[in-house]
Amino acid sequence: MIDSHWKKLPLEFYQREDVTQIAQDLLGKKLCTNIHGAFTAGKIVETEAYHAPEDAASHAYLNRKTKRTMPFYQSGGIAYVYLIYGVYKLFNIITHIEGVPHAVLIRAIEPIDGIDIMLYRRNLNKIQRNLTGGPGLTSMALGIDMTHNGISMTSDVIWIGDAPKVDEHEVIASPRVGLGKNVIEPYYSIPWRFRLKNNPFTSPAK
DNA sequence: ACTCGGATGGTCT
DNA sequence: GACCATCCGAGTA
Numbered sequence: 001m002i003d004s005h006w007k008k009l010p011l012e013f014y015q016r017e018d019v020t021q022i023a024q025d026l027l028g029k030k031l032c033t034n035i036h037g038a039f040t041a042g043k044i045v046e047t048e049a050y051h052a053p054e055d056a057a058s059h060a061y062l063n064r065k066t067k068r069t070m071p072f073y074q075s076g077g078i079a080y081v082y083l084i085y086g087v088y089k090l091f092n093i094i095t096h097i098e099g100v101p102h103a104v105l106i107r108a109i110e111p112i113d114g115i116d117i118m119l120y121r122r123n124l125n126k127i128q129r130n131l132t133g134g135p136g137l138t139s140m141a142l143g144i145d146m147t148h149n150g151i152s153m154t155s156d157v158i159w160i161g162d163a164p165k166v167d168e169h170e171v172i173a174s175p176r177v178g179l180g181k182n183v184i185e186p187y188y189s190i191p192w193r194f195r196l197k198n199n200p201f202t203s204p205a206k
Numbered sequence: 207a208c209t210c211g212g213a214t215g216g217t218c219t
Numbered sequence: 220g221a222c223c224a225t226c227c228g229a230g231t232a
Contacts, residue, residue: 048224057224059217068217086214088225105224136225178224203225 006030006161011154014076014095019102022095023049024171024194030161031109035143038117041161042109042132042142045199048176049192050092052101056183057176060101071150072101079158081139081149088136091144093153107135107193109142110201118142134203170197177203 009029016022024047032041052060052072059082060072071080071094080092080103096102109132111118118141122131132141139145144158153159173191195202 050224059224064218066217082224083214083216084223085225086216086223088214090224092224107224130226134225176224180223182222 004162006163008154009160009162011075011077011152013160014093014153015097016076017096019051019095019104020049020192023047023104023192025165026093026104026106026160027171027194027196028166029163030112031106031138031142031158032113032161033142033144033158034156035148035158038114038143040111040114040117040142042111042113042118042138043163044106044108044160045110045196046106046108046202047194048105048107049194050103050105051187051192052103055187057179057187058101058103060103063101069101072103073099074150076102077153079144079148079151079153081144081146083146084136089139089145090135091139091142091148105135106138108133108195108199108201108203109138110199111141129200131201133201166196171195172197 026044026047029044030041031044050058052058053063060069075098076095078094080094092103092105094103132138172195174193175189176193
């Protein structure tokens with residue numbers, strides 16, 4: 001195991017220009033949280049890239065600026081957390097430079113550390129796909145909520161540990177899920193959802 | 207295995 | 220007032 005294994009990723013990782021590359025590079029890395037005194041972590045197994053202002057699937061489409069979208073316009077390397085369906089908190093990471101609203105949605109992790117705490121937060125008693133197999137479930141298991149919106153990925157609350165790059169052949173690219181009907185081509189079916197092949201914790205296919 | 211409907215609340219038109 | 224980057228439980232099989 002090399003020295004850099006699980007070392008906290010630096011801001012430079014997130015501030016690169018190519019958000020689809022960053023989304024793929026995040027696969028296999030270790031998403032960690034230290035929230036309410038509990039350490040939990042898991043391997044990232046599914047991500048999606050959002051490329052505003054052109055991308056109609058993004059909240060920051062056409063550089064839309066509202067109270068909710070403000071984090072998009074900060075420098076890469078901070079969390080963007082928002083509420084969906086009044087119930088679930090989805091965790092994203094803002095990328096690239098200040099003023100360019102790129103983001104990666106973390107859709108699923110494979111539990112590694114603090115599994116007992118994740119089970120408690122999810123009200124489950126054994127490891128199964130719906131422990132962390134989906135963006136809402138991942139945030140719930142890791143203890144991420146709206147108070148973490150805007151927090152730096154270099155903090156000691158939420159961060160990502162480095163890991164060896166996964167083999168290209170282990171990555172499946174497919175269209176993103178859950179997009180509204182207003183998302184026009186090519187963004188509706190562009191293959192910007194990335195999954196690790198054969199990983200049981202990736203979210204259900206659509 | 208699957209399909210279906212309900213929960214739930216902030217954001218935007 | 221419509222729309223969600225979702226999940227779960229109930230029903231059918």
